[in-house]
Amino acid sequence: MPGQKLGPMTTVSPKDALTQSLLSFRLSEDEILDRLSEVRDEVLKRSPCLREENFTSINGGDLRLLFEVYDKWFLESLCSRSLNPDQLRFRLSTRMIKAGGTTTRFESSSGVRYEIAISCGLLFDSFRNNHARELSVGGRPCADRMEALQRIFEHELVHLTEQMCWGTSDCVGPRFQDIAWRHFLHRTHTHELVTRQELALAAGLRVGATVEFVFEGRKMTGRVNRVTKRVTVLVEDPGGTPYSNNRRYQKYYVPIDQLKPVDCCNPN
Numbered sequence: 001m002p003g004q005k006l007g008p009m010t011t012v013s014p015k016d017a018l019t020q021s022l023l024s025f026r027l028s029e030d031e032i033l034d035r036l037s038e039v040r041d042e043v044l045k046r047s048p049c050l051r052e053e054n055f056t057s058i059n060g061g062d063l064r065l066l067f068e069v070y071d072k073w074f075l076e077s078l079c080s081r082s083l084n085p086d087q088l089r090f091r092l093s094t095r096m097i098k099a100g101g102t103t104t105r106f107e108s109s110s111g112v113r114y115e116i117a118i119s120c121g122l123l124f125d126s127f128r129n130n131h132a133r134e135l136s137v138g139g140r141p142c143a144d145r146m147e148a149l150q151r152i153f154e155h156e157l158v159h160l161t162e163q164m165c166w167g168t169s170d171c172v173g174p175r176f177q178d179i180a181w182r183h184f185l186h187r188t189h190t191h192e193l194v195t196r197q198e199l200a201l202a203a204g205l206r207v208g209a210t211v212e213f214v215f216e217g218r219k220m221t222g223r224v225n226r227v228t229k230r231v232t233v234l235v236e237d238p239g240g241t242p243y244s245n246n247r248r249y250q251k252y253y254v255p256i257d258q259l260k261p262v263d264c265c266n267p268n
Contacts, residue, residue: 014081019165035073053144063090091117100152103159126194139187154184200227204261211259
């Protein structure tokens, strides 16, 4: 109105808007599923590696693409607007054998940075064969690698946004679980994908089991000592490292599919 004195204008920062969005987001289950389908279709269309549901390759650029698309469909691009380009990086991990992903906050004198790492080992160990059990992430069944990747990434995206807005994140906490449910329909904070330990057990490769493998053209026989990314096998060798049982062993790291269990009761 003429003659009316206007008060100072206030603006909401992208970070504050993101916080408000996380707490107020409400869609029906059908609307959420539609958006998740849109994310899937857009990523499969734009990615040079993720060209099919059970993709056989992935790179760090695919994780950044996932972030951009999820940010657009679920966070109004407020996550990107709250970060400088060098504040968030993505990494594929071949060493994580239990966790599907991790999100880390780094604080230093130069500021705060974040990293999202995704376990490509879990993704590629799963959906290789017909599984007798259901595979799931976040309490939601996954029919293929793309679905598993999406569910893992959604979990890490909640970690990221919690860390950005509140400084900390805890996937067993009520705030995390509320955000994960309202945005992505996650019912749990765990996964039921195929681990290396499960693959090893299915192949009869328990700790202490006697196994055979070929190394540089020679057949070797040893015992399983540990199962991680590869299987650690101890082969008795007079020139090896002494162990507590007064024997000496050489240590070999062997892929699961290159090991053959030996029936110690069979003289052949």
